[in-house]
Amino acid sequence: MSEHPKGLIGQPLDRVEGPLKVTGQATYAADWRGDEPHLIGFIVESPAAKGTITALDTKEAEAAPGVELVLTHLNTPKQIPFGERNDDGNFAQSHAMMRTDHVRYVGYPVALVVARTLEEARHAASLVRFEIKADGDAIFDPVANEKLAEKPDALDGAEEVDTDTGDFDAAWAGASHTVEAEFHTSGQHAAAMEPHATVAEWDGDRLTVHMAIQILSDARKGFANTFDIDPESVRIVSPYIGGGFGSKLGIHNEAILAALAAKVTGQPVRVNQHRRNVFSNGPHRSRHRQRLKVGADDHGNIVAIHHDSLAAMSRDYPFAEAPASPTRGSYATKAMHTQHRVVEADIPKVDAMRAPGEAIGTLTFEAIIDELAHECGVDPVEFRLRNEPEKDPNSGKPFSDRKMRRCLLEGAERFGWNGPASRREGDWLIGHGMAAAIRPNMMMKAEAAMELAPDGRLVVRLDMTDIGTGTYTILTQIAAEAMGIAPDKVTVELGDTDFPETCGSGGSFGAGSTGTAVLDAAENLKADLLSRAAKADRDWKGVNSKALRITDDMLSLDERSLPISALDDGKAISAKGSASPGKAHENMAQYSYGAQFAEVAVDAVTGEIRLRRLTGVFDAGRILNEKTARSQLMGGMVFGIGAALMEESLMDDRYGAFMNRDLAEYHIPVNRDVPRLDIHMIEGFDANSNPLGSKGIGELGICGAGPAIANAIFAATGVRVRKFPIHMEDLMEKLPPR
Amino acid sequence: MYPLQLTINGKAHETNVDPRVSLLDLLRENLGLTGSKKGCDHGQCGACTVIVNGRRINSCLSLAVSHDGDEVTTIEGMASDDGLSPLQAAFVRHDAFQCGYCTPGQICSATALLEELERGEPSVVTKERVELADEEIRERMSGNLCRCGAYNNIIDAILEVAEARA
Numbered sequence: 013m014s015e016h017p018k019g020l021i022g023q024p025l026d027r028v029e030g031p032l033k034v035t036g037q038a039t040y041a042a043d044w045r046g047d048e049p050h051l052i053g054f055i056v057e058s059p060a061a062k063g064t065i066t067a068l069d070t071k072e073a074e075a076a077p078g079v080e081l082v083l084t085h086l087n088t089p090k091q092i093p094f095g096e097r098n099d100d101g102n103f104a105q106s107h108a109m110m111r112t113d114h115v116r117y118v119g120y121p122v123a124l125v126v127a128r129t130l131e132e133a134r135h136a137a138s139l140v141r142f143e144i145k146a147d148g149d150a151i152f153d154p155v156a157n158e159k160l161a162e163k164p165d166a167l168d169g170a171e172e173v174d175t176d177t178g179d180f181d182a183a184w185a186g187a188s189h190t191v192e193a194e195f196h197t198s199g200q201h202a203a204a205m206e207p208h209a210t211v212a213e214w215d216g217d218r219l220t221v222h223m224a225i226q227i228l229s230d231a232r233k234g235f236a237n238t239f240d241i242d243p244e245s246v247r248i249v250s251p252y253i254g255g256g257f258g259s260k261l262g263i264h265n266e267a268i269l270a271a272l273a274a275k276v277t278g279q280p281v282r283v284n285q286h287r288r289n290v291f292s293n294g295p296h297r298s299r300h301r302q303r304l305k306v307g308a309d310d311h312g313n314i315v316a317i318h319h320d321s322l323a324a325m326s327r328d329y330p331f332a333e334a335p336a337s338p339t340r341g342s343y344a345t346k347a348m349h350t351q352h353r354v355v356e357a358d359i360p361k362v363d364a365m366r367a368p369g370e371a372i373g374t375l376t377f378e379a380i381i382d383e384l385a386h387e388c389g390v391d392p393v394e395f396r397l398r399n400e401p402e403k404d405p406n407s408g409k410p411f412s413d414r415k416m417r418r419c420l421l422e423g424a425e426r427f428g429w430n431g432p433a434s435r436r437e438g439d440w441l442i443g444h445g446m447a448a449a450i451r452p453n454m455m456m457k458a459e460a461a462m463e464l465a466p467d468g469r470l471v472v473r474l475d476m477t478d479i480g481t482g483t484y485t486i487l488t489q490i491a492a493e494a495m496g497i498a499p500d501k502v503t504v505e506l507g508d509t510d511f512p513e514t515c516g517s518g519g520s521f522g523a524g525s526t527g528t529a530v531l532d533a534a535e536n537l538k539a540d541l542l543s544r545a546a547k548a549d550r551d552w553k554g555v556n557s558k559a560l561r562i563t564d565d566m567l568s569l570d571e572r573s574l575p576i577s578a579l580d581d582g583k584a585i586s587a588k589g590s591a592s593p594g595k596a597h598e599n600m601a602q603y604s605y606g607a608q609f610a611e612v613a614v615d616a617v618t619g620e621i622r623l624r625r626l627t628g629v630f631d632a633g634r635i636l637n638e639k640t641a642r643s644q645l646m647g648g649m650v651f652g653i654g655a656a657l658m659e660e661s662l663m664d665d666r667y668g669a670f671m672n673r674d675l676a677e678y679h680i681p682v683n684r685d686v687p688r689l690d691i692h693m694i695e696g697f698d699a700n701s702n703p704l705g706s707k708g709i710g711e712l713g714i715c716g717a718g719p720a721i722a723n724a725i726f727a728a729t730g731v732r733v734r735k736f737p738i739h740m741e742d743l744m745e746k747l748p749p750r
Numbered sequence: 751m752y753p754l755q756l757t758i759n760g761k762a763h764e765t766n767v768d769p770r771v772s773l774l775d776l777l778r779e780n781l782g783l784t785g786s787k788k789g790c791d792h793g794q795c796g797a798c799t800v801i802v803n804g805r806r807i808n809s810c811l812s813l814a815v816s817h818d819g820d821e822v823t824t825i826e827g828m829a830s831d832d833g834l835s836p837l838q839a840a841f842v843r844h845d846a847f848q849c850g851y852c853t854p855g856q857i858c859s860a861t862a863l864l865e866e867l868e869r870g871e872p873s874v875v876t877k878e879r880v881e882l883a884d885e886e887i888r889e890r891m892s893g894n895l896c897r898c899g900a901y902n903n904i905i906d907a908i909l910e911v912a913e914a915r916a
């Protein structure tokens with residue numbers, strides 16, 4: 013018999029879908045095979061933008077062996093224009109493709125060649141002849157076009173676009189120590205290992221898509237708004253997703269192209285973006301310019317903070333990242349000014365990438381805070397402790413649980429922090445640096461359904477996704493603990509729009525929001541079971557549901573027991589549950605916290621940078637699964653390493669083309685780039701966050717990792733680099749003499 | 751179309767292939783073995799790693815027709831009737847993956863790596879002789895990218911199995 017399930021939440025349960033993943037049986041979008049063979053689509057990209065297709069000859073391609081269709085703007089079925097119907101946001105807006113002869117950006121599809129096999133499609137794609145006339149007035153670089161900057165209507169994940177508290181000019185003028193700098197962070201690509209892939213199939217007006225997507229409900233609206241159909245007639249299936257990191261929040265080009273081609277051919281069509289496609293047919297994080305000014309008084313108390321940001325926004329795709337958002341909750345100050353501006357540009361979609369705002373906002377802000385601590389002659393840990401705010405510096409709202417102090421102190425202890433120390437080992441310059449981490453904690457709406465079969469098996473269903481975050485596992489744990497049932501009797505089914513609607517995976521809100529919905533469904537199911545039990549057997553009247561257990565096909569409570577089949581004539585019993593953000597999300601400032609400490613070695617001759625150690629201590633409320641939570645933090649820290657030292661999407665600003673569109677040129681950390689990561693989670697329970705007491709964790713690990721590394725590089729070399737990623741050539745010329 | 755005979759996971763296959771088909775696409779598209787993943791199709795990520803005649807290769811970089819007579823092992827061939835292979839089980843236990851997309855490639859790569867270690871084949875970080883340590887595994891697994899960042903746990907899983915065999 014399976015063991016007693018109480019206290020299951022938090023346990024380091026192995027991933028329940030683990031065996032499927034290690035045997036190659038988990039079906040990702042491109043692995044799905046239906047009854048009918050799929051036609052395969054291959055994208056023909058435009059090498060110029062923005063502009064107009066002035067000549068197009070598809071005859072040769074159409075005549076090539078195996079080709080079933082060459083889809084171009086001349087034969088695409090009816091679509092709502094791109095960008096329209098965006099009341100529900102950019103994921104739900106029309107994502108129309110190839111509707112007209114207009115080319116929006118470099119890499120934009122000019123044609124989709126559909127054939128029986130990939131080889132046939134790819135070859136025929138090379139036979140499509142076309143000419144593009146560029147308009148000549150395209151905008152690519154936001155900084156060079158700053159005069160076109162506008163205030164965005166809204167920011168991603170932050171309430172106000174600009175904020176002003178206190179009198180910044182007066183506070184700045186009165187500060188004893190000031191630092192002022194301009195930072196540049198590079199464009200980035202999420203580079204999930206699984207390229208975007210979609211299989212689309214129509215049955216009359218009903219569309220079924222198997223695809224890799226983080227939020228099913230928004231995607232469903234996106235398809236409906238593109239094809240002018242009812243969302244109810246769109247079914248999306250996405251049980252396994254090969255990494256998201258924001259890049260699969262919304263639908264991207266291959267999805268619409270597959271649906272268009274399936275409509276024309278009347279057959280299922282699969283389109284896999286190849287790796288080079290992903291860089292322009294998927295989303296990216298804009299490059300940003302951030303200007304920062306920070307000032308402190310004689311005692312090392314911060315008095316003035318200014319943080320402004322300038323980025324690109326892809327034309328007709330309203331998304332603006334909020335790098336100054338984490339700044340607003342970081343430190344006590346007399347005055348603070350934050351501001352975000354965007355320049356509409358003719359480039360591929362700019363969208364959320366893991367920890368939008370914080371990933372690049374804490375990168376720059378925590379670097380300049382380090383400079384200010386240095387100017388004040390105060391240890392960086394002590395400086396941060398000294399400037400811990402009592403209430404949210406921007407809104408004035410009280411904080412929900414804030415364990416920043418403990419993160420800083422325990423991190424310093426674990427790392428062996430002894431100030432921003434430096435030493436030399438042969439040709440290696442060694443330095444220590446640290447940074448604080450902060451990331452807003454969010455809660456969203458979600459629903460869930462549960463069904464208990466007479467044989468004692470519990471099935472949980474919701475349209476949530478598991479993008480590697482551990483959703484299958486933590487929802488199993490939550491359901492099992494709440495129902496008093498063994499976890500191996502629980503099956504969680506995700507990623508299908510036939511299931512109850514949720515917020516999906518994004519913004520680190522998935523676990524708390526959907527976990528709460530599952531918890532609620534369990535409470536409702538238990539109440540129903542008990543009222544049925546009381547009807548079947550008066551011994552069960554007025555009992556407390558807490559002690560309820562389900563073992564095999566029996567319901568039991570203390571000495572009572574009853575077969576499940578007796579509750580409803582041998583039928584399965586089901587219940588629904590829901591979750592929504594409570595008042596505490598409006599009235600309180602809610603964040604997850606952390607502190608990270610890095611040791612780097614810089615080659616005194618070449619400037620080569622090696623990360624040697626990274627310690628992170630985090631406060632993410634209650635941990636739902638010690639093993640998967642740790643992995644989330646670890647993955648975040650690796651992302652942080654990439655942002656600090658490697659990742660850089662380079663655009664040729666003459667033509668608006670990304671130049672490094674593959675994994676040999678877009679560098680993400682490999683195994684040898686990552687030392688042993690020391691990760692510690694502070695136990696907590698934030699009752700204001702949700703009934704589970706958990707807070708967002710998936711994006712927290714990035715925050716603080718990069719600036720800790722940058723600050724360690726300063727300690728090692730005395731060089732402040734104000735661009736990211738930091739490369740050896742940024743240091744080489746400035747290294748101290750030997 | 752070219753005739754091709756090869757053994758995959760111990761089973762003989764006879765088929766005709768388009769000479770442009772990569773070994774990876776042969777597995778995924780023609781034979782329905784979708785466990786091997788395509789992350790880049792350019793030999794840059796390792797998601798497609800399979801074992802051919804005892805050596806790990808990127809199957810996306812290799813034409814199917816060049817494998818006439820070869821023995822191929824894919825992720826589908828790792829588990830036996832007794833259950834998961836020691837590496838597969840260690841990957842689950844150590845949470846050596848998150849999304850799981852790179853995992854078939856990581857496990858195929860690690861399986862061949864264990865043999866390389868046993869043969870005492872040196873790597874660029876090997877000093878006197880091959881030692882079972884982080885750095886040796888890290889170097890040898892750096893051709894398998896993991897965007898979820900499970901690297902530390904991948905090392906733990908491999909070291910555990912390597913030490914048990916040593």
Ligand code: FES
Nearest residue numbers: 789791793796810
């Ligand atoms: S798919 Fe073969 S190396 Fe990436």
Ligand code: FES
Nearest residue numbers: 848850896897898
């Ligand atoms: S587990 Fe997701 S890429 Fe490795």
